[in-house]
Amino acid sequence: MSRGPALRVALLGAGVVGSQVARLLTENGDEFAARIGAPLELVGVAVRRPARHPEVPAHLLTTDVAGLVARDDVDVVVEVIGGIDPTRELLLTALRRGASVVTANKALLAEHGPELYEAADAAGADLYFEAAVAGAIPLIRPLRESLAGDRITRVMGIVNGTTNFILSAMTADGVGYAEALAEATRLGFAEADPTADVDGFDAAAKAAILASIAFHTRVGASDVYREGIAEVSAADIRAARRIGCTIKLLAICERLTDDDGGEAVSARVHPVMLPDAHPLAGVDGAYNAVYVEAESAGRLMFYGPGAGGAPTASAVLGDLVAVGRNRLAGGRGPRESAAADLPARSMESVSSRFHISLDVDDRSGVLAAVAGAFAEAGVSISTVRQEGRDTGGGEGAALVVVTHAAPDTVLSDTVARLSELEYVHRVTSVMRVMGDLR
Template identity: 70%
Template sequence: MPTESSGTTSPFDSTGTTVPAGTAGSPRNDGPVAGRPLRVALLGCGTVGSEVARLLGEQAAELAARAGTPVELAGIAVRRPDKHPELPPGLLTEDAAGLVVRDDVDVVVELVGGIEPVRGWLLAALNAGKSVVTANKALLAEHSAQLFEAADAAGADLYFEAAVAGAIPLLRPLRESLAGDRITRVMGIVNGTTNYILSAMDATGAGYAETLDEASRLGYAEADPTADVDGYDAASKAAILASLAFHTRVTASEVHREGIGAVTASDLVAARVLGRTVKLLAICERVIDDDGAESVSARVHPVMIPRGHQLAGVGGAFNAVYVEADAAGELMFYGQGAGGSPTASAVLGDLVAVARNRVAGGRGPRESAHAALPVRPMGQTPTRYHVSLDVADRAGVLAQVAQAFAEHGVSIAAVRQRDANDTASLVVVTHLAPDAALQSTVDEIAKLDVVHEVVSVMRVEGEDQ
C-alpha cells in the first residue's frame, strides 16, 4: 500500500461545534449529528479485519441502536484486493494513505500492525480530524505520545482497547473506571502463545523446543514466533499498561524483556516440587524508595508463582491480568487474549464509543501522563530469585554459598538440598533485593570451586516477601 498523504479536516472541533468547511484547521459540519452515518475506513482485512467487516454488516441495526447513529464502511485498504472476493469490490482499495483522509471518512480502524508506514497513515488521519481505533500495540508502545498529541490538536478520539488482551475489557477500566484510584501494580499473562507453551510443558513434562513445534502445528504459534517467545509482544503491552496505570509515558524500549527460550523441563519440575509453576508475566509496578521517591518498574520475564495464585491456573492460550489498587483492592481480568472474533469485539466496542462521542458532540478520554514518574532500570528493581545449583557434596558448601549472598546484601528466605553420589542439588530462594545485587551474587557463586553448575535462575513472584 502507498504511504502518507496530506489530509482534510475534522467534522467537529473539541467542543463539538460545527464550523464552516474548508477553513484551515477547522472541522467540517457533515458528521453523524448532521444526519450522516459514522463512516469507517478499515485498514487491513486479515483475521481481525475480516471479522470487523463481517460484524459491521451482520449487526448493523444493533450497532446503530447502541451507537446512536448507523456505522458504515466507507472503504477497506488491503494489499491485494483480488484476494478478497467476499467483499464488495467498490469498498476495496490499495491506497491506504488516500483512504484515511477522504472527506467521507469519520474514523479510521487500523488492523495492519507494525510501525511504518502505519504511523504516517494514522497521523495523517488524526491531523485531518479523523478519530482512530487501533489494535497496534507495537506502534502505541513506541509512539503513543505523538498520536495523542495529534488527536488532541485535532479534537479527535484515539481508542485502542484491542491492543492488549483481545476481548478482555482491561484498558478502559485502567483508563476510566480506575481513574479515581491509585494503582500500585499490574501483573499478568498477556501473550497466549507463551502461556500455551509453558502450560503444556508443565502438564506433559516436555521440553521447550518440542512444545514450541507442537504449538506451531496447532496454530498457537506463528511461523516466526520470535515476537511472542522472546517477549517483544508482551513488552509492548507492558508499556501500554504501565503508561495507563501510572499516568506516565513508558515505551517498549524501557521495559526489561526476557523470553521463555531458556526455560527447561527441569525448571518446571523444580517449580512443581516447591508448589509453583512457571509463567511469562508482564509486571508493572509503582516502586517507592526509602526516602519516599516514586518510580515505575516495567518488566517481562518468566517467573515462578505459587500454584494457589490467581494467575497460576490460567492455562492454554488465555490471558489474565491482576490489578492492585489502593481503594479497589485486588481485581482480576480474564479471557481470550487474541483471535479474530474476540479482538473484533474490542474494536467494535471502541467504534461504538467513538460514534457516541460524535453524536453527543463530546470526546473520549485523553492521554493522562501527568505523573511523569521516572522508569526504574531493571538492576534497581527489587525482585526475588530461585537459584538451582549443582554443588560438591561435602561440608562447608552451604556456608560458602550463603557467604556470597551475604556479601551482596541478599537475604536467603529458604534453602533446599538433595544429595546424589558425589554431588548435591542446592536450591536457594531469596528475599527481595535489587535485581543487580542478585545477578552479581549468582555470577560470584558460579565461580566458586564447590559449585559445579548454576543449573537455573528464575525470579519468584506472588509470595510473601
C-alpha cells in the same frame, strides 16, 4: 432509531481481525445504529491483494491505503494491519485531519504512543486501542476510567497467549521448550517466526501500554526490561513444581518509591515462579489474564481470550461504538492522562525474590560456602534445600536457594560469584519468584 448522520468508517486491513470487523459491521448494522444513535457505514477497506478478499464487497476494496485515510469524508479509521511503517504515518494523517482512530497495534503504541496521543489531542479526535492488549478483555477502559479515582500500585498480566500455551504445555506434559514450541507452531498458536512472542517483545509492548494507562505517565517500549521464555528449561518447571509454583511469563508494571520518597514506575517482562494459589497461576493455554492491585479497590482480576479474530474484533467494535457515541454527543472521550509524569526505572531499582538451583559437590562445607557468598553480597536467604541431582551426569548434589527480596543487579553479581566457587559445578536455574510461597 437512527437519528444522527452515518459515521463513516475506513478499515485498514482485512486479515484475521479485519475480516471479522467487516463481517460484524455488516451483519449487525441495525444493532450498532440503535446503540450509537446513528449508523456505521463502511466506506472502504484497504488491502494488498483485493482478489484474496471475496467476502468484502468489491466496490469497498482498495489498494490505495494512503488515499483512503486522506479522504475527508472518513470519520474514523480502524487500523488492523500492524507494523510501524507506514502505519504510523497513515494514522497521523488521519488524526491530523480530525478523524478518530481505533487500532489494535500494540507495537506502534508502545513506540510512538505520545506522538499519536498528541495528534489526537490537537485535533480533538479519539484514539482508542482496547484491542491492543489482551484481545477482548476489557482492560484499557477499566484502567483508564473505572479506576481513575484510585491509585493503582501494580498490574501483573499474562498477556501473550503463545508463551502461555508453551509454558502450560511444558508444565502439563513435562516436555522441553523446543518440543512445546514445535507443538504450538503445529497447532497455530505460534507463528513461523516466533521471536516477537517467545522473546517477550509482544508482552513488552503491552507492558508499556498498561503502565502508561495505569500510572498516568508515559512508558515506552524501550523503558521495559525484557526476558523471554527460550531459557526456561524442563528442570526449571520441575523445580517450580517442587515448591508449589507454576512458571508464567508476566508483564509486570509497578509503582515504586525511590529512596528520596519520590515515585517512579517499573515495567518489565520476564518468567516468574508463581504459587499455585495465585489467581494467575491457573490461567492456562492461550488465555490471558491481568491482575490489578489498587490502594482502595484491592485486588482485581480480568480474564478472557487474549487473541483471535472474533475476540479482537469485539474490542475494536466496542471502541468504534464509543467513537460513534462521542461524535454524536459532539465531543470525544477522555484523553490519555500523563499527568503524573513519573520516571521509569530500570531493573537496577527493582527488588525480587529469587529461586536459584545449583549443582554442587556432595561434601560438607558446600552449604557454608554458598551461604557465605550470599551473605557477602548482602542477600538474605529465605530457605535452602539440598536434594537429589536433577540434571543427571556426574557426582554431586543439588542445592536450591530461595532468597528474600534483593536488588536485581546484586543478585546477578551474586550468581556470577557462585559460579566461581570451587564447590559449585553449575548454576542450573535462576528465576524470580512472586506471591507468597506456602
